[in-house]
Amino acid sequence: xxxxxxxxxxxxxxxxxxxxxxxxxxxxxxxxxxxxxxxxxxxxxxxxxxxxxxxxxxxxxxxxxxxxxxxxxxxxxxxxxxxxxxxxxxxxxxxxxxxxxxxxxxxxxxxxxxxxxxxxxxxxxxxxxxxxxxxxxxxxxxxxxxxxxxxxxxxxxxxxxxxxxxxxxxxxxxxxxxxxxxxxxxxxxxxxxxxxxxxxxxxxxxxxxxxxxxxxxxxxxxxxxxxxxxxxxxxxxxxxxxxxxxxxxxxxxxxxxxxxxxx
Amino acid sequence: xxxxxxxxxxxxxxxxxxxxxxxxxxxxxxxxxxxxxxxxxxxxxxxxxxxxxxxxxxxxxxxxxxxxxxxxxxxxxxxxxxxxxxxxxxxxxxxxxxxxxxxxxxxxxxxxxxxxxxxxxxxxxxxxxxxxxxxxxxxxxxxxxxxxxxxxxxxxxxxxxxxxxxxxxxxxxxxxxxxxxxxxxxxxxxxxxxxxxxxxxxxxxxxxxxxxxxxxxxxxxxxxxxxxxxxxxxxxxxxxxxxxxxxxxxxxxxxxxxxxxxxxxxxxxxxxxxxxxxxxxxxxxxxxxxxxxxxxxxxxxxxxxxxxxxxxxxxxxxxxxxxxxxxxxxxxxxxxxxxxxxxxxxxxxxxxxxxxxxxxxxxxxxxxxxxxxxxxxxxxxxxxxxxxxxxxxxxxxxxxxx
Ligand SMILES: Cc1ncc(COP(=O)(O)O)c(C=O)c1O
Numbered sequence: 001x002x003x004x005x006x007x008x009x010x011x012x013x014x015x016x017x018x019x020x021x022x023x024x025x026x027x028x029x030x031x032x033x034x035x036x037x038x039x040x041x042x043x044x045x046x047x048x049x050x051x052x053x054x055x056x057x058x059x060x061x062x063x064x065x066x067x068x069x070x071x072x073x074x075x076x077x078x079x080x081x082x083x084x085x086x087x088x089x090x091x092x093x094x095x096x097x098x099x100x101x102x103x104x105x106x107x108x109x110x111x112x113x114x115x116x117x118x119x120x121x122x123x124x125x126x127x128x129x130x131x132x133x134x135x136x137x138x139x140x141x142x143x144x145x146x147x148x149x150x151x152x153x154x155x156x157x158x159x160x161x162x163x164x165x166x167x168x169x170x171x172x173x174x175x176x177x178x179x180x181x182x183x184x185x186x187x188x189x190x191x192x193x194x195x196x197x198x199x200x201x202x203x204x205x206x207x208x209x210x211x212x213x214x215x216x217x218x219x220x221x222x223x224x225x226x227x228x229x230x231x232x233x234x235x236x237x238x239x240x241x242x243x244x245x246x247x248x249x250x251x252x253x254x255x256x257x258x259x260x261x262x263x
Numbered sequence: 264x265x266x267x268x269x270x271x272x273x274x275x276x277x278x279x280x281x282x283x284x285x286x287x288x289x290x291x292x293x294x295x296x297x298x299x300x301x302x303x304x305x306x307x308x309x310x311x312x313x314x315x316x317x318x319x320x321x322x323x324x325x326x327x328x329x330x331x332x333x334x335x336x337x338x339x340x341x342x343x344x345x346x347x348x349x350x351x352x353x354x355x356x357x358x359x360x361x362x363x364x365x366x367x368x369x370x371x372x373x374x375x376x377x378x379x380x381x382x383x384x385x386x387x388x389x390x391x392x393x394x395x396x397x398x399x400x401x402x403x404x405x406x407x408x409x410x411x412x413x414x415x416x417x418x419x420x421x422x423x424x425x426x427x428x429x430x431x432x433x434x435x436x437x438x439x440x441x442x443x444x445x446x447x448x449x450x451x452x453x454x455x456x457x458x459x460x461x462x463x464x465x466x467x468x469x470x471x472x473x474x475x476x477x478x479x480x481x482x483x484x485x486x487x488x489x490x491x492x493x494x495x496x497x498x499x500x501x502x503x504x505x506x507x508x509x510x511x512x513x514x515x516x517x518x519x520x521x522x523x524x525x526x527x528x529x530x531x532x533x534x535x536x537x538x539x540x541x542x543x544x545x546x547x548x549x550x551x552x553x554x555x556x557x558x559x560x561x562x563x564x565x566x567x568x569x570x571x572x573x574x575x576x577x578x579x580x581x582x583x584x585x586x587x588x589x590x591x592x593x594x595x596x597x598x599x600x601x602x603x604x605x606x607x608x609x610x611x612x613x614x615x616x617x618x619x620x621x622x623x624x625x626x627x628x629x630x631x632x633x634x635x636x637x638x639x640x641x642x643x644x645x646x647x648x649x650x651x652x653x654x655x656x657x658x659x660x661x662x663x664x665x
C-alpha cells in the first residue's frame with residue numbers, strides 16, 4: 001500500500017493543516033476521541049506526541065501536557081493499545097512524534113513493526129541523528145513502510161538540507177525559528193529568504209512549517225511559502241480548557257482553515 | 264595535550280557504543296562549530312598560555328597532593344588527597360569553566376549559560392564570566408537552591424542571573440533540561456558551559472581534557488614524593504563524572520592502576536531513592552548522549568535522589584559507561600549516611616571539611632582491603648563550605664558532636 005503521507009501530498013500540495021496532540025492528554029482515554037474529531041473537522045494530517053519525562057525541545061505547554069499524560073498512565077505500550085482502533089477511526093496520515101529513548105527502550109525493530117501493525121505512517125524523532133538513522137533505523141523504516149521526517153531550521157546549511165532531504169521521506173519539518181515549541185516567536189520575514197534557498201535546492205520532499213504557528217494568521221503566512229503547517233501548542237492549550245471536544249475541535253479547526261482556503 | 268588511545272573518544276564522538284550527539288537540529292550548528300574547533304583552539308599556543316597562566320595564578324594550581332597520615336593509618340594504606348578543594352571557588356569545576364570561557368571567547372560568544380547542581384559549577388562559571396566580562400545565566404533546581412544557598416548568594420554577588428527550575432525533582436537533571444532549552448532559544452550568540460563530562464559530543468571529551476590536569480599533576484607529584492608516577496588506586500566521586508574523568512585520565516592506559524568511581528546510593532540502592540546510575544540504570548539517551556541512565560521500562564527518566572546535590576543526577580558521562588562495560592574502572596556506591604560519616608571522619612582526623620560529593624569518594628576507603636604497601640589517591644573534589652547547613656542539621660539531629 002502506498003504510504004498515506006505520500007497519498008496526501010500526491011493529491012494536495014498547499015494549505016495542508018497538520019495538528020499535533022499529546023497522547024493521553026487531557027485524559028488517558030482522550031487520544032482516539034480527539035483523533036475522531038480531528039478527522040471529521042477536515043484536518044489533513046495528525047501527529048501524535050508520545051509523552052516524555054524530559055522533553056528538551058519543548059516549551060512549557062507541551063511539557064505540561066506530557067507530564068499530565070504520564071501521570072494519567074500513558075506510555076508507549078498503552079498508546080499502541082489505544083491505536084488498535086486507529087484505522088477504523090480515520091484514513092488520514094498519522095505520525096508519531098517523540099524522543100528517541102522511548103523507541104530505543106521499546107526495541108527499535110519492535111517499534112517499527114508495531115507502528116505498521118496499527119497503521120502509523122511516519123515518525124518524527126527530533127533527537128535521532130541522521131547517521132544513526134542510516135545505520136540502524138533505515139532498514140526497518142523501509143521494511144515496515146514508515147516514513148521518517150527530519151527537521152531543519154532556518155539556520156540549517158544548504159549542504160545539510162540536502163542530506164536531510166535525502167534521509168527524509170514524506171515531508172520535511174521546518175521549524176519556523178530557533179526556539180522550543182510554543183515560544184511564540186511567530187513567523188518572521190526571514191522565512192521568505194529561507195524559502196528562496198529551499199526552492200533553489202529543488203528538494204524531493206514537500207515542506208511543512210511548525211513551531212510558533214498559533215492560529216490562522218500564522219497558518220496563512222506559513223502557507224504562502226510552504227506546503228502547509230503544523231499546529232501544536234495552541235491546540236493543546238485549547239484541549240486543556242475544552243469541556244466538549246465535539247464542539248471545540250471543529251471550531252478550532254475552522255477558525256484556522258476558513259481564511260486560508262478563501263484567500 | 265596528549266591523548267591516550269584505547270579509552271579516548273573516537274572520531275565520531277563515541278566511547279565504544281556510548282556518547283554521540285543526540286540533539287535537536289536547532290543545536291546542530293552550535294555543536295558542530297564546537298566539534299570542529301575545540302581541539303584546534305585547545306592546542307593553540309596562545310590559548311595554552313592564557314589557560315595555564317590562569318590555572319597557576321588565578322586558580323592556584325598545582326593543587327597539593329597531601330599525604331593524609333591519620334587516615335592512612337586508619338585505612339592501612341598510604342592515602343593521598345588530591346586537594347581540588349583548595350582551588351579558587353572551592354572545587355575542580357573551575358578548571359573546566361575557565362577552559363570553556365576562553366574557548367567561548369575565541370568563538371565570539373557573548374552570552375554564557377550553565378546548569379548547576381551543588382552550585383560549584385554555577386559559581387565557577389559566574390566567576391569566569393565576571394573575569395571575562397560576559398553575561399552569565401545559571402539554571403539551578405529549586406531544591407538545590409535551598410540546600411546549597413551559600414553558592415546561590417555567591418553567584419548573585421558575582422553578577423550572574425540564577426534562574427530557579429521547578430520541573431521534575433527540581434534538581435540537576437531539570438536544570439540541565441532548562442539550560443538546553445535556553446540554548447535552543449538563543450543558539451546564535453550563546454555558549455553553554457556544561458559542567459561535567461555529559462552532553463553531546465564534543466562536551467564529554469572537551470570537559471575531560473580540561474579536567475585532565477588533575478591526573479597530570481598527580482603523576483608528577485607522586486613521582487616527587489614516592490618516586491613512582493602510578494598509584495595502586497585512584498578514587499573519585501561520580502555525578503556526571505568530570506572530576507573522576509580528570510583524575511583517571513592519565514592513568515587509563517596503565518591497567519595496574521585501579522580506577523574506582525563512586526556514585527551516590529542515596530538511601531540505598533534498593534530503596535528507590537538513589538542516584539547510582541551505573542548500578543541501577545540501563546543504556547539509553549539523556550541530554551544528548553547515549554549512556555547509562557536511570558529510567559523505567561518505557562524509557563521515561565526516573566527521578567534520582569542523593570543528599571549530595573552534585574551527585575543527584577540520573578545519567579552519567581559516556582566515558583564512564585564505557586569504562587564500566589569494559590571493566591577498566593569499577594563503580595561502587597555510597598549511601599547518604601556513609602558519606603556523612605566520612606565527612607565527620609575527615610574533619611576530625613585531618614582537619615579538612617570536604618564537600619558532600621567528595622565525601623562519597625572518601626567513604627569508599629572503608630570498602631577495600633588495601634595492602635599496607637598500597638598507594639591510594641582520593642580526589643578531594645571540593646570543600647564543604649556550601650554544605651555547612653546540611654552538616655549542622657545532621658549534627659544537631661544525630662548528637663554526633665556532643
Ligand atoms: C565538589 C564536587 N564534587 C563532585 C561533583 C560532581 O560532578 P562530577 O561528577 O562532574 O565531578 C560536584 C558537582 O557539583 C561537586 O561540586
